[in-house]
Amino acid sequence: MTPPTDLTCREMVELVNDYLEGGLAAGERARFEAHLSVCDPCTTYLAQVRETIRLAGRLTEESVPSEVRDELLRAFRSWKDA
Numbered sequence: 001m002t003p004p005t006d007l008t009c010r011e012m013v014e015l016v017n018d019y020l021e022g023g024l025a026a027g028e029r030a031r032f033e034a035h036l037s038v039c040d041p042c043t044t045y046l047a048q049v050r051e052t053i054r055l056a057g058r059l060t061e062e063s064v065p066s067e068v069r070d071e072l073l074r075a076f077r078s079w080k081d082a
């Protein structure tokens, strides 16, 4: 049986744009939200993406600066190692 929070943080980062665009299937969306409910770094990441979109006025491939992304992925790594 697969737990509802089986997405990795890296997968979450990849899915954020689809999530915000409403492009996820219901099952994926449920898994995404289940992960969010237990993962602070991903919650923070989603908030940053939302803020970036608000400032940019739209969602684009470049919505999330790669440095923000790298920073988050580093944070995920240290968080998992802790």
Ligand SMILES: [Zn+2]
Binding pocket: 008, 009, 012, 035, 039, 040, 041, 042
């Ligand atoms: Zn996460």
